Amino acid sequence: MILLVVGADRVDAGKTTFSAGLLERTGGVGYKPRAGNDYWFDHDDCRRALAEGRLFGKDAARLAAAEGRGRPPETLNPVHRLWRPSPGGGTGLLGRSDREFVVDRVGRPCVERAGVDSGVGDDGRGDRTVEGVRYVRNGRADLPDAVADALPLEDALVVESVEELNAVTERTYAPAFEALAAEIESADVAIVESYGDVAWPLAALDPARVAAVAAVEPGRARIYRGDRFARGCEVARSSPIDGALEKRVPDVIEYLEPVARVPLPPLPGEERTQPARIADAYADAYDALLEAAGAD
Template structure:
């Protein structure tokens, strides 16, 4: 059973809250193949991890804590990117005009953007002396092919090794791992979850990207869900801050959505 949780909004869709409740409901292990946070906007979270010589985000920490067994955030999240705002004109190394990438953690390897100044906290706390350094997009593309893609293939294999998994996407990306096809999909946004059968969702991703081998860009959720109707749309009640941090409370509040998601499976073993 491989379930995918994707977000209709680029930020604050509620994916992680939905996912931790789903882990509680199913006993599955959570994965977040790719993640990122911002040195400015998520500074407390960044400081919490970086001060311990590590780089991960709050989402991966919550998923790891809600999964059965003992997992560190890095165990379920092989690729994490640290961003910083980029005010003013011009675009950064990755072509963004609003933010710059600072550091990637890829497994246990760090990749540093050599075109920007790395904040002192990050420089002093992370083991960057042996980091891979990039200063051009072609160079970075080569590094991503050698490191990032290999790390993502590795986590895809790990997901396949488990009977019950929940994979959380990032932003509003429709599928974080090509070739790791979900059995059912929940597209989450504030106030509702739309439920899709995995095969139909996969085919819509292919159409949105131009075909199984043609697409070069990541499919975004709005482009995919415009092509297919959901099996069901379930209302998600608003939760207070205490309930959002309690997987059991989330599982209780979102139970109708989880039941609708699991009903898409041809067979679901006893929980």
């Protein structure tokens, strides 16, 4: 069973909090197929990951902790993009006027821990790795010293145009996403969190396998059957986000009637860090989602 969590607001919709509680409720495996953070606005998070020579974000870290399988945050997504502000304007490589992409991590350092079978190959610590990690660097962006010092970028793929990035995406990113989709579809229960207000975060994922969808925003969740939501994604207009044509949640649900609208109470900061407390507070929403999925 695959449950998809999307955001009806582009920023701070509450997707990760909702997903963390849903992992607690279902005992599922968490995924966030695409993720990113900003070297300036998320600087503390960047520093913590870079201090270990790694690139991941706080959302993936929260989901990895909530599922309780001991998986590194990088195993939840094959692509993490590091941004930085772009003072002085200009559209940048991906057409953004306010920020530019610096480097992408592509691939997952999967390991076998806490009973999670991730593949073969020994990294010397008793963990078994399967996927190598590649880095893709924007040759037109200034690379912060801390990033250059922390990450092994000597063999990074360097792109300086949209055409070059598209070619690398087809060769490198697409196979990583296809492998992730196969893993998600094989899970007993998979919780997939989207990014921003993007409606379908993983093109390789079979729409027929998504049982139900929660569209989350501050104060409420709207629940949809997976087949209806997938159909809405097919007919919705596309919008350019992060350099690709994506379907936005507001455009998808504009003409869809949810099977349920459930209030989400505001949670104090300390409760948002405790999946069990979230699961209790959002129990009605999870009940409605699982009923829509045919699980209750």
